[in-house]
C-alpha cells in the first residue's frame with residue numbers, strides 16, 4: 033500500500049482472474065484463472081477504481097512508487113513496541 037504522485041492511495045492485492053484482462057504495464061493478456069495483482073486506486077476525494085496487473089509488472093509499479101513515498105513496515109512496528117534498538 034502506498035501513494036502515487038497524484039496523491040491517490042494505491043492498494044495491491046493478489047487475486048485470481050475470472051475473465052480476460054489486459055495488463056496496463058505491458059499490454060499483455062492476463063489469462064482466466066491466472067493469479068495476478070489487483071491494484072486499487074483511491075483518490076483523495078474518495079473516488080476509486082482498479083486495474084489488473086501481472087504480478088511482475090505490478091512489482092515494477094511498486095518499485096516506482098517507493099521512490100516517491102515509502103512506508104516501511106519496520107517503522108510501523110517500531111512505533112508499537114519498544115523494539116527500536118535506539119537505547120543501548
Ligand SMILES: [Zn+2]
Pocket residue numbers: 055056057058059060085086089
Ligand atoms: Zn504485464
